[in-house]
Amino acid sequence: MGGLTFETITRSLGQVGITVLLILVASVVIELILYFLLSKVWRSRYTLPFMLVAPAAVGLALLVVYPIAFEVALAFSNMSLKHFKDPTFGLAQGWNNLRTVFTQPVLKQVGFFPVFFRTVLWTVINLVFHVSGGMALALLLNRPMRLRGLYRTLLVFPWAIPQVIACLAWRGEFHFEYGFVNVMLTRLGLSPIRWMTEPSWNFAAMCITNIWLGIPFMMVIFLGGLQSIPKDMYEAAEIDGASGWQQFRNITLPLMQPVMTPAIILGTIWTFNNFNVPFFINQSELETSDILVTALFRAAFEYNRYGFSAAFAIVIFAILFIFAVLYIRATGGLKGVYE
Amino acid sequence: MSVKTKSRPEKTALYRFFHAARGDSPFKRLLIHLALIISCVIAVYPVLRVLSVSLRPGDRLLSTSLAIIPQDASLENYVRLLTEKDFLLWIWNSLIITMATAIIGVILAATSAYAFSRWRFPGRGPALVFLLTTQMIPAAMLMVPIYIMAARLRLINTYIGLTIAYCVSSVPFSIWILKGYYDTIPIDLEEAAEIDGCSKISAFLRVLLPLSTPALAIVFLFNFMSAWNDFLLARIMLQREEMLTWTLGLQRLQHQFQTQWGMFSAGSILVMVPVMTLFLYSSKWLISGLTLGSVKG
Structure with missing residues (x-):
């Protein structure tokens, strides 16, 4: 029983227990204050809903809103490991950080724009394969056939295993001598590839891993969408003599639009923000394989340039924000929220 | 009446005719199965490789064999992992943190979603949009401020900061899912309970929550x-x-x-098997929950 002693068991139990107690006490205090203010002082009609929302709202304020505000402040500071206790804040410092993001290397050698374009390339490659692969498999599965359930279960495997394990396992399999990828290549008579040290092959390895990981999600979502398309539409098209491709173009794709659009948007954001795959597959820490979020992580936690990383993070967020605004304007996607 | 009963078999015959016409030729069916089998192999092989490496005896750990069950397979890696490494401790730590945070997360989301679903309080719309936009913030972006906050509060190397952060991180998504589900349950049921003398809270606890068990299960998971x-x-x-x-x-x-690939694989298998079983078992509800949120959105 390595390490699992009475002492360690009680220590983790105790710490987690204290935290739960802390949250409980904080919630009770918040609720009492709110109850007093809303129902006794302001006599609000909405006392109960506000009290119901309060704990989650306070939690989100502490862990999302405050950190973002703090990050903005940090972006105007020179905080680093050296100036951890005594950072100086100032507009000039903020301008300096922002300029550094675009003009100087974000890590040791690589600058912002190469990383940015690599991230875009990474997102596009993955999305194209996820959507086309997922759609192909969903179309193959969307018919009465034997073993359909078995195929579906097996195809979901990459999604079902924890991502960290999948990434670490793939990293092992890209090993030059003993990984199965190179072993198979050698058996096919090809020369083995240096997946871990050759920059472009390392990027390819990242893409292979992430494509493998991402197809099942799209497949399952698309399969659900395909099953909701009424069968008689295809029968009618059949009578009119439409070919398989025409049916796909003119029936399947338009009717799948409401399912595909959110899935693609979600996929874009997930891929753009994917940390695990580029971080783990890039074993030799090649700067030529970093995408924006992993570069951000390294700048912050390996080079300890906190002020600079905060500015860098805000730039990344701005990119995502512009993407979201464009998407919302193009589709009117948030209208339903207000009902 | 008689006309109707007569026309029915005809209709199914017609339907069957076209269905048969739509049915694929044996050759095409073979191709489809072949494509699916190849895809399944690609999906499953890397997972089987983890199993295979975990079963390799120590002296054969680094081999170029591609067999799934290696020669003289042994459980040596598992034994070493459990005795030499703190594997059980890692699992224990994860389990206790995860259980606590999942329960708290569900409670936070279930109560807030009730308010979002049943009241039109001021600030409701902007709050829902805010919840949606938090999904876009990359986790890596919040790491710097959260790390510095934790360092200043001396919460590094304790579970306190980690637990609090986990509790909140899934709340926005959970609120959306639960609100979507509550919206499908008629409010009349709660009103009936209130007429019978329930308060709003006990109507929520006794009527709405029991009816929402499937959604609560998804959110907990x-x-x-x-x-x-x-x-x-x-x-x-x-x-x-x-x-x-x-x-x-x-x-x-x-x-x-070089030295610990086998133990890593053994650990992966031990973590993977329960997680995968749970996932595959619950994937139907999980997916209906995901699409439910987007349809209601």
Whole structure:
């Protein structure tokens, strides 16, 4: 029983227990204050809903809103490991950080724009394969056939295993001598590839891993969408003599639009923000394989340039924000929220 | 009447005719099965490889064999993992943190979603949009401020900061799912309960919550999985050897490739099997929950 002693068991139990107690006490205090203010002082009609929302709202304020505000402040500071206790804040410092993001290397050698374009390339490659692969498999599965359930279960495997394990396992399999990828290549008579040290092959390895990981999600979502398309539409098209491709173009794709659009948007954001795959597959820490979020992580936690990383993070967020605004304007996607 | 009953078999015959016409030729069916089998092999083979490496005896760990069950397979790696490494401790740490955070996360989301679903209080619309936009913030972006906040509060190398952060991280998504589900349950049921003398809260606890069990299960599972599988936050919050969660522990094993690949694989299998069983078992509800949220959105 390595390490699992009475002492360690009680220590983790105790710490987690204290935290739960802390949250409980904080919630009770918040609720009492709110109850007093809303129902006794302001006599609000909405006392109960506000009290119901309060704990989650306070939690989100502490862990999302405050950190973002703090990050903005940090972006105007020179905080680093050296100036951890005594950072100086100032507009000039903020301008300096922002300029550094675009003009100087974000890590040791690589600058912002190469990383940015690599991230875009990474997102596009993955999305194209996820959507086309997922759609192909969903179309193959969307018919009465034997073993359909078995195929579906097996195809979901990459999604079902924890991502960290999948990434670490793939990293092992890209090993030059003993990984199965190179072993198979050698058996096919090809020369083995240096997946871990050759920059472009390392990027390819990242893409292979992430494509493998991402197809099942799209497949399952698309399969659900395909099953909701009424069968008689295809029968009618059949009578009119439409070919398989025409049916796909003119029936399947338009009717799948409401399912595909959110899935693609979600996929874009997930891929753009994917940390695990580029971080783990890039074993030799090649700067030529970093995408924006992993570069951000390294700048912050390996080079300890906190002020600079905060500015860098805000730039990344701005990119995502512009993407979201464009998407919302193009589709009117948030209208339903207000009902 | 008689006309109707007569026309019915005709209709099915017609339907069957076209269905047969739509039915694929044996050759095409063979091709479809072939394509699916190849895809399944690609999907499953890397997972089987983990199993295969975990069963290799120590002296054969580094081999170029592609067999799934290696020659003289042994459980040596499992035994060594459990005796020489703190694997059980990592699992214990993860489990206790994850359970606590999943339960708290579900409670936070269930109560807030009730308010969002049943009242039109001021600030409701903007709050829902805010919840949606938080989904876009990359986790890595919040790491710097959260790390510095935790460092200043001396919460590094404790579970306190980690637990609080996990509790909140899945709340926005959970609120959306639960609100969507509550919206489908008629408010009349609660009103009937209120006429019978229930308060709003007890109507929620006794009527709405029991009816929402499937959605609550999805949300619990989602909270559990996202905390259980997290690497990034744990990586910056925990550094001491005896405090690691399983993701950090396995990463440290995999770091020294040459010596510990077998133990890493054994650990992966031990973590993977329960998670995969749970996932495959619940995937139907999980997916209906995901699409439910987007349809209602």
